[in-house]
Amino acid sequence: xxxxxxxxxxxxxxxxxxxxxxxxxxxxxxxxxxxxxxxxxxxxxxxxxxxxxxxxxxxxxxxxxxxxxxxxxxxxxxxxxxxxxxxxxxxxxxxxxxxxxxxxxxxxxxxxxxxxxxxxxxxxxxxxxxxxxxxxxxxxxxxxxxxxxxxxxxxxxxxxxxxxxxxxxxxxxxxxxxxxxxxxxxxxxxxxxxxxxxxxxxxxxxxxxxxxxxxxxxxxxxxxxxxxxxxxxxxxxxxxxxxxxxxxxxxxxxxxxxxxxxxxxxxxxxxxxxxxxxxxxxxxxxxxxxxxxxxxxxxxxxxxxxxxxxxxxxxxxxxxxxxxxxxxxxxxxxxxxxxxxxxxxxxxxxxxxxxxxxxxxxxxxxxxxxxxxxxxxxxxxxxxxxxxxxxxxxxxxxxxxxxxxxxxxxxxxxxxxxxxxxxxxxxxxxxxxxxxxxxxxxxxxxxxxxxxxxxxxxxxxx
Ligand SMILES: [Zn+2]
Numbered sequence: 001x002x003x004x005x006x007x008x009x010x011x012x013x014x015x016x017x018x019x020x021x022x023x024x025x026x027x028x029x030x031x032x033x034x035x036x037x038x039x040x041x042x043x044x045x046x047x048x049x050x051x052x053x054x055x056x057x058x059x060x061x062x063x064x065x066x067x068x069x070x071x072x073x074x075x076x077x078x079x080x081x082x083x084x085x086x087x088x089x090x091x092x093x094x095x096x097x098x099x100x101x102x103x104x105x106x107x108x109x110x111x112x113x114x115x116x117x118x119x120x121x122x123x124x125x126x127x128x129x130x131x132x133x134x135x136x137x138x139x140x141x142x143x144x145x146x147x148x149x150x151x152x153x154x155x156x157x158x159x160x161x162x163x164x165x166x167x168x169x170x171x172x173x174x175x176x177x178x179x180x181x182x183x184x185x186x187x188x189x190x191x192x193x194x195x196x197x198x199x200x201x202x203x204x205x206x207x208x209x210x211x212x213x214x215x216x217x218x219x220x221x222x223x224x225x226x227x228x229x230x231x232x233x234x235x236x237x238x239x240x241x242x243x244x245x246x247x248x249x250x251x252x253x254x255x256x257x258x259x260x261x262x263x264x265x266x267x268x269x270x271x272x273x274x275x276x277x278x279x280x281x282x283x284x285x286x287x288x289x290x291x292x293x294x295x296x297x298x299x300x301x302x303x304x305x306x307x308x309x310x311x312x313x314x315x316x317x318x319x320x321x322x323x324x325x326x327x328x329x330x331x332x333x334x335x336x337x338x339x340x341x342x343x344x345x346x347x348x349x350x351x352x353x354x355x356x357x358x359x360x361x362x363x364x365x366x367x368x369x370x371x372x373x374x375x376x377x378x379x380x381x382x383x384x385x386x387x388x389x390x391x392x393x394x395x396x397x398x399x400x401x402x403x404x405x406x407x408x409x410x411x412x413x414x415x416x417x418x419x420x421x422x423x424x425x426x427x428x429x430x431x432x433x434x435x436x437x438x439x440x441x442x443x444x445x446x447x448x449x450x451x452x453x454x455x456x457x458x459x460x461x462x
Pocket of ligand 1: 142
């Protein structure tokens with residue numbers, strides 16, 4: 001066993017928009033809903049306690065203060081209103097030894113209002129997004145405009161000096177970049193390297209202890225090694241969000257992680273995003289084998305950062321996977337069954353090892369019931385409902401199960417469900433299994449509705 005395999009991950013992180021842990025459905029606002037009040041603080045107090053217990057040491061939080069648009073001036077009345085709640089959330093994180101990182105855009109994501117207010121920071125000559133040119137450019141500042149650099153630094157100043165940020169998850173590319181006559185002379189990777197490096201260096205000049213990471217949506221991580229090394233020189237970790245480097249071959253990823261000046265990270269393959277607008281007992285898709293295998297392979301390749309996308313604790317998947325991923329990140333070499341067994345022991349207290357083994361096998365069977373119909377899930381987002389509606393959307397994740405595989409999934413769940421009462425009776429703390437028993441009929445109802453829609457057309461029957 002090599003050292004890298006036996007070592008816990010250095011950056012054992014959580015990731016999400018501020019309401020992704022919300023214990024109830026949020027309807028009536030576009031995604032991402034970043035509403036915040038005293039209940040949010042209460043939810044985070046509980047979540048951070050659980051996260052510490054699960055073994056995490058950081059949390060990249062998106063939407064603490066803004067999503068698409070920082071206000072002008074930055075310290076607006078709304079920012080001041082949010083301040084007492086965010087301060088309390090950061091305090092709760094600190095109490096549990098969890099470093100809260102601010103998820104922020106770099107030159108794009110968060111600049112819509114700034115660009116309207118100060119048009120000198122952007123050029124309306126188009127934007128390059130994931131390889132396509134988009135004519136509208138109300139969202140990306142221009143690297144060649146000095147006022148853009150000033151705004152970026154003003155935001156970093158504000159977050160570090162006024163709002164108490166201990167680090168950042170930077171995202172430079174998800175909404176694309178300026179493609180004006182000057183910027184287009186730079187390749188994508190050169191552009192993202194420059195904006196990331198300069199912003200990170202500026203942040204470290206304010207506080208060298210800040211933890212800085214890159215969320216690599218839209219950034220080429222599988223290019224020449226020297227590009228990625230250059231991109232990472234002022235960072236503590238780089239998250240290869242869609243595992244581009246692994247897709248190029250494990251040998252490539254091993255070599256890349258050995259050359260990087262910081263930790264190489266992953267989101268674990270498909271990013272299972274919790275539905276914003278669904279009741280919390282409407283889904284259950286445990287994915288220990290999928291994510292655990294990804295963690296083990298990343299560790300074997302020398303990676304030491306991981307960001308796990310959070311979900312609400314009152315959905316049994318959210319709680320189970322939080323503890324499982326935390327366990328696997330501390331013992332990346334452990335077989336999936338061993339980590340899952342430890343979590344089952346902790347959360348359910350089975351009365352004997354036979355019940356424990358039965359529950360572990362059952363959870364893996366529930367996962368396999370979906371995977372065998374859907375096939376290998378690609379990296380990138382896995383959404384239960386469409387992200388961009390304001391009210392509860394249809395279960396689009398079931399569209400991954402084509403033809404008869406949806407009926408087979410239903411048959412498997414219907415059969416597996418029968419084991420729940422017996423397993424619950426074999427545990428001293430069966431609450432999690434009882435919650436699963438409440439979710440499964442709702443999953444099956446979604447399957448039935450989906451099958452009806454397939455037979456009778458797209459009318460929303462639910
Ligand atoms: Zn430009």
